[in-house]
Amino acid sequence: MGKIANETLLQKLTDKFGEQVAQTGADYGLLTVETNKEVITDVLTFLKTDAALQFIFLTDLTAIHYPDQEKQIGVIYHLHSLTTNTRIRIKVFLTLDDLHIPTASTIWDGANWMERETYDFFGVIFDGHPDLRRILNVDDMTVFPMRKEFPLEDPNRIDKKDYFFGR
Amino acid sequence: MQNHPVYTDNDPQTEYSTLNLGPTHPATHGVFQNVLQMDGERIVSGVSTIGYIHRAFEKIAEHRPFYQITPLTDRLNYCSSPINNMGWHMTVEKLLNIQTPKRVDYMRVIIMELARIADHIICNGVLGVDTGAFTGFLYMMEHREEIYEIYEEICGSRLTTNIGRIGGFERNFNKIAFDKIRKFLVRFPPVLREFEALFNRNRIFVDRTKGVAAVTAEQALSYSWSGPILRATGVDYDVRAMEPYSSYEDFDFEVPVGENGDVYNRFLVRNEEMWQSLRIIEQALNKIEKEPTDIFHADVPAFYLPPKEEVYNNMEALIYHFKIVMGEVDTPTAEVYHAVEGANGELGFYLVNDGGRSPYRLHFRRPSFINYQMYAPMSKGMLLSDAIINMSSLNVIAGELDA
Numbered sequence: 001m002g003k004i005a006n007e008t009l010l011q012k013l014t015d016k017f018g019e020q021v022a023q024t025g026a027d028y029g030l031l032t033v034e035t036n037k038e039v040i041t042d043v044l045t046f047l048k049t050d051a052a053l054q055f056i057f058l059t060d061l062t063a064i065h066y067p068d069q070e071k072q073i074g075v076i077y078h079l080h081s082l083t084t085n086t087r088i089r090i091k092v093f094l095t096l097d098d099l100h101i102p103t104a105s106t107i108w109d110g111a112n113w114m115e116r117e118t119y120d121f122f123g124v125i126f127d128g129h130p131d132l133r134r135i136l137n138v139d140d141m142t143v144f145p146m147r148k149e150f151p152l153e154d155p156n157r158i159d160k161k162d163y164f165f166g167r
Numbered sequence: 168m169q170n171h172p173v174y175t176d177n178d179p180q181t182e183y184s185t186l187n188l189g190p191t192h193p194a195t196h197g198v199f200q201n202v203l204q205m206d207g208e209r210i211v212s213g214v215s216t217i218g219y220i221h222r223a224f225e226k227i228a229e230h231r232p233f234y235q236i237t238p239l240t241d242r243l244n245y246c247s248s249p250i251n252n253m254g255w256h257m258t259v260e261k262l263l264n265i266q267t268p269k270r271v272d273y274m275r276v277i278i279m280e281l282a283r284i285a286d287h288i289i290c291n292g293v294l295g296v297d298t299g300a301f302t303g304f305l306y307m308m309e310h311r312e313e314i315y316e317i318y319e320e321i322c323g324s325r326l327t328t329n330i331g332r333i334g335g336f337e338r339n340f341n342k343i344a345f346d347k348i349r350k351f352l353v354r355f356p357p358v359l360r361e362f363e364a365l366f367n368r369n370r371i372f373v374d375r376t377k378g379v380a381a382v383t384a385e386q387a388l389s390y391s392w393s394g395p396i397l398r399a400t401g402v403d404y405d406v407r408a409m410e411p412y413s414s415y416e417d418f419d420f421e422v423p424v425g426e427n428g429d430v431y432n433r434f435l436v437r438n439e440e441m442w443q444s445l446r447i448i449e450q451a452l453n454k455i456e457k458e459p460t461d462i463f464h465a466d467v468p469a470f471y472l473p474p475k476e477e478v479y480n481n482m483e484a485l486i487y488h489f490k491i492v493m494g495e496v497d498t499p500t501a502e503v504y505h506a507v508e509g510a511n512g513e514l515g516f517y518l519v520n521d522g523g524r525s526p527y528r529l530h531f532r533r534p535s536f537i538n539y540q541m542y543a544p545m546s547k548g549m550l551l552s553d554a555i556i557n558m559s560s561l562n563v564i565a566g567e568l569d570a
Contacts, residue, residue, distance in 0.1 A: 027501045028261060057404075058391050059506075060515055060532040078504060078517065078532075082388075082402070085409050089504065110391030113540040121225075136218035136569060145226060152230050 004053065004086040006031040012053065016046055024091065032089040037101045040092050044107050047079055047088065055079035055088060061104065061114035063122040065147045072096050073122055077104070094124065103129040121146035183211055186551075190219050194555045196293055197565035201543060208550050213543040217536075221569040228529040232494050233259050234333055234472075236529070241327035243533060244567040246289050247282035247510040248328045249318070254507035257412055258516040259333045260465075262503045267465045270458035271335040272414035273451040277348060278321065278330055279413070279507075280444040280451075284355070285314045286510030287395075287437040287444075290562040294434055295366060297556045298375045303362050310358055313351050320344040334471040335464025345452070352449055359445075363438055373431060380545060380557040382428040390541045393534055394512030395436045396561060400428030406508040417454065418447050430560040437562075469496050494524030509534055511562045535567035 006026055013021045013033060020039050025032040035043050047055040060078040071093035079088050092101060103126040104111035115126040116135040123144035126132055134141060143150055158164075189200035198219040204211040224239045231239075240251035253275050260267060267275075288311045292304035315325040321344050322330040322337070331337065366372050382392075384400040397404055405422040407415045423439035425432030464471050472491055473484035490496050500522045506515040512534025521527040538561055546554045 025502070028503050030502075030504060032502065056388055059513065060504075060517060060530065062517065062530040064519060064528045076517070078515070082404055082409075087504070089502070108391060109386075109389045110537055110540065113536065114391075117536075136221040138218075145223065150226075152226060 002084065004081070004084050009053070009086065009088065012050070013043070013046075017043060030087050030089055032091065034091045034093070037092050037094065040090070041102045041104070041107070043090065044077065044079075044104055048107060053081055053086075054083050055081045055086075057082050058104065058108040058110055058114070059087070061111055061118060063118045063124055063146075065122060067148045069093070070095065073099060073124060075101055075118065075124055099123055100125050100127050102127050105129055120144070123147070188213075188551075188554075190216075194297065195558060197563070198569075199539075199558070199563070199565065201546075203546070203551070203554075205551065208552075210546045210549050210551060210554055213546045213554075215539065215543045217539070218569050220565055224570050225529055225531065228526055230525055232524045233498075233526070234470075234491075236526070237331075238327065238329050240531075241329055242566050243531060243570060244286070244509060244511065244514070244535065244564045245326055246564055247286035248326065249278045249282040249330045250507060250509050251514060252328060252330050253279055253413065254505065254509070254514050255516060256331050256333050257507065258503060258505040258518055259470075261505050262501060262518060262520055263333075263467070263470060263498060265334055265465050265467050265470070267335060267413075268458070268462045269414060269417075270455060270462045271464060272417075273455045273458070274336060274340060274463065275331070275413045276415065276418070276451045277448050277455075278318075280447045281314050281317060281348070281351075283510045284441050284444050285311050286562070287441050288314075290511075290559070291362075291366075291434055291437050294376075294430070294556060294559045295372070297559045298372055300365070300369070300372065303365050306358060307362055310351070310355050313347065313354065317344060317347045317351065320347055332464065332471060334467045339461065339463040348448065348452065352445060352452075356442075356445060359438070359441055367435070367438075375553075376431040376434060376556060376560075377429060378427070379430045379553045380549065380560070382541070382545065384428070386541070387428060391537045392512070392541070394509065394538070395440060396428075396433050396538060397512070398423065399425035399432035399436045401426050406506050406513050410506065412505070412507060418450050420447050430556055433560045496524070498522055498524075506532070511535060511564065511567075512538055531570055533567045533570055535563045535565075536570070539563045539568055 009031055010023050017039055021033050021035045024034045047053055057080040059080045062076050064074045066072055073094045075092045077090040103115060105115060115129055118124050119132055120134045120137050121144055183204040183206055186203045186205045188203055189195050190198050200216040201213050203213045228236050228239060237252050237255055240255045241248040243251050288307045292307045295303040318328050319325055321340055322328050382400055384402050387397050387400045401424050403422050403424050408422050420443045423436050425436050468487045473488055477484035478488045498520055502519045504515060504517045506513050514534055515532030517530040518526050519528040
């Protein structure tokens with residue numbers, strides 16, 4: 001089977017979910033759609049189980065932080081249909097006061113650690129996740145370090161101040 | 168696999184002992200901790216703890232210009248850093264719509280396939296060590312050294328290579344490098360043949376590995392496995408064949424697959440991949456001869472640093488040098504996902520760019536991280552010694568696991 005055209009793919013999604021799925025871009029040929037957390041589980045399940053699409057491979061799951069948007073945190077899924085060699089990127093944006101989204105680990109076992117990593121770095125809470133703990137950072141960490149407000153270096157350190165170097 | 172009784176975690180009749188496998192243990196080949204509940208020699212359950220060498224590469228990358236991110240990628244899978252380097256360069260080139268000349272593509276293919284061989288030498292050699300056969304490991308290691316000497320000839324370093332630049336290579340391959348590659352192509356095949364003769368039908372090795380940690384294709388796909396361990400289950404997913412990058416479509420090679428997904432199959436798949444890599448390198452060398460010899464980078468002065476001597480004598484070179492170093496070059500606002508076939512799976516770079524000098528967000532799809540998460544669940548009911556060789560055959564590299 002050949003590659004599914006982006007238009008066909010988008011058509012199938014809008015036929016099924018209507019306005020709840022909308023295209024936001026197709027940079028470098030990779031269709032990007034945005035949806036919401038109410039239907040994300042259905043969208044993922046549909047993409048995985050539909051006989052013509054078969055996006056059976058969860059390539060990647062991560063998040064991104066846009067401090068200037070109203071919905072600041074975006075959760076980003078990359079799916080891959082191995083039979084048709086088509087990729088799709090799905091985004092769900094969440095507000096900071098309600099960072100809950102249904103887990104994808106019920107659909108793919110592999111989503112387990114990817115969601116833990118996303119929780120660890122962005123604080124997204126995946127409802128229904130079997131074991132949502134920090135994974136790469138220490139357990140007693142209180143912040144979510146990949147958010148933009150988190151500085152790269154300790155802001156309190158003074159050993160790199162310019163005045164030490166006569167500047 | 169042998170039949171064995173199924174144990175449950177809360178069986179009141181049984182008293183389990185807790186075993187800390189790792190974080191540092193000679194048998195784990197890296198920083199991996201697994202807290203195992205043991206019933207004698209058998210694993211009842213396990214919990215993986217990772218992150219011991221987490222270095223926040225994704226955070227650091229948000230504060231660095233594109234060309235300074237290459238050294239970070241070195242430190243992901245440090246057994247085959249050139250593949251990571253090339254993968255990153257190609258991601259940026261995709262973002263910037265840079266077309267690399269064929270010769271650059273072929274040079275990259277040579278380096279990437281050498282790196283794949285180096286990685287598989289380690290993995291399969293170590294698998295031999297863990298089953299009690301040290302000979303193969305030491306025998307093959309000599310030839311990994313030859314690959315490292317080729318790296319040295321090309322870029323000056325051995326482990327964390329930082330090979331290449333955005334748009335191509337920082338310098339041309341010299342004659343010594345080509346001679347060393349040719350010498351490697353002559354010297355390595357007999358050794359690999361002998362290595363296979365040592366192991367493939369060795370009764371002890373086959374008994375230790377066949378049927379151990381067998382994984383079905385469905386399980387592997389559900390856990391998003393990729394690379395040799397997925398192909399060992401019979402799924403022929405190889406990024407090089409499916410979404411050819413760096414002109415892989417010009418090459419004639421096969422994607423070896425296994426059928427049982429056990430340790431033995433993974434071993435065979437990796438061995439066969441080394442043969443295919445040798446084939447690809449040979450073809451690439453022949454193709455390079457037909458290309459003009461002085462091309463080693465794309466003509467993208469806005470992103471490729473000019474030679475230093477020109478910077479002092481040539482106005483344009485000085486301007487571009489300043490613009491690149493000071494980050495004054497405009498980049499498109501776009502999102503790009505680029506995947507390469509790393510030595511242990513699909514290595515993906517998800518780059519979100521906002522037009523600045525450094526990525527707005529960079530996420531590495533690290534095959535080791537994703538492949539490793541099945542380790543604890545699949546160890547249930549396994550003998551401890553089987554779990555050790557299972558870990559070796561997954562080829563999880565701690566640097567890539569923790570990023």
